[in-house]
Amino acid sequence: METRAQEQKKLEEMLRQLVKESATRQDQAIQELRERQHMDMEEVRQMFVNLHASISSGRGHHSPANQRSEGNNAPRSQIFPRFTKIEFPRFDGEDLKGWLYRCEQFFEIDGTAEDAKVKLATIHLEGRALQWHQIFMKSRLTRAIPSWEEYISTLSTRFRSDLFDDPMAELKGLRQIGSVLEYQDKFDSLLNRVELSEEYAVSCFISGLKDEIQIPIRMFQPRTLQRALSLAKLQEVAIEGHSKNHKGGARVTTGNPPLLPTTCHGSNDFLSKSPRGARLSPA
CATH class of the missing domain: 1.10.1200 (Non-ribosomal Peptide Synthetase Peptidyl Carrier Protein; Chain A)
Structure with a gap:
């Protein structure tokens, strides 16, 4: 009995030793895995740092900007992704x-x-x-x-070629000659060189338009440049459509009225088209 008990005790001791060794090896494996992961992450981070440095040097980026940010300990606002070129x-x-x-x-x-x-x-x-x-x-x-x-x-x-120019005088004297879009391009070019309130800019814009466009627009009293431009384009389209309908002296009636009121010529069309010598008889 004693021999059997001793053998069982030895087996239990060997089993405990095996379990202990297995746990030790497992701990070592976990530690090695963590260290390897840490090294891999550090490698990846260094690759990104090198890539950023390469991109920065390629576009003339200077380190003083980074030094300034680090010195102030104030992170910069990143509008674009870090590696955007x-x-x-x-x-x-x-x-x-x-x-x-x-x-x-x-x-x-x-x-x-x-x-x-x-x-x-x-x-x-x-x-x-x-x-x-x-x-x-x-x-x-x-x-x-x-x-x-x-x-x-x-x-x-x-x-600078505009040192002695007077963009304000040019803006006030600008007049539409071609289309509304052509006039707008010239107007924007001059407006970009001066400081004007929205109200005054709208006034200048409307004043330079052709009479047949600006007069109807004033009826709507636009408060913004965008509104004035939209109305000017609509009036231009209405005038072009009106001209096409009256081309050749033949009046063509469409189901859609003009977008903006236009001056109608030939208000006596009915009388001019009445048969010569026709008389109205009493009812």
Whole structure:
């Protein structure tokens, strides 16, 4: 009996040892798996960091912007996904105002540091603009990079073609010659160069339209440019339809009235079409 009890005890001890070893190996395997997962995640994170650095260097992105964000501990507002490629606008001497506007939009989205703006802009100059930049930098008494405000001020003196223009006078004197859309294009181009209230802009827009378009529009007293433009287009279509219906002197009646009231010529059409010499007999 004692021998059997001893054997059973040995078996139980061996079983406990096996269970213990199995648990130890399982713990080790779990730990190794966690470490491997951590290394894989770190590898992936590093790949994204390298990719972002590669994209940033490719579009002229400078590290001072990142340093500024980290120093302030204030996260920037991300309008676009982190890895969206935003092309910096190029400038060859044409449309300076439009280029400066796009630059400011880029700086805001990118969070570009003040001391990096000029450097970033100059590597995207071409043609006459690049030639001017090289001469400008050589003529400076110092090799220090100018501030963005100083740079665009000097740049404007060279490339702005409207320094001595009077867009307000042009806007007030603008008159419609072609279609409403052609007039709108010229009007928008001038309006973009001045600061006007909506009310005054509407007044200028209507005043420049052709008489047969602006007079009916005034009856509706539009308060916004969009409303005035819509009415002008409708009146233009009504006039074109009216002209087609009266082409060749033959009046064609349609089931749809004009969208806006138009001046009707030939109000004595009925009398002119009455048989010559016809008399009205008493009833």
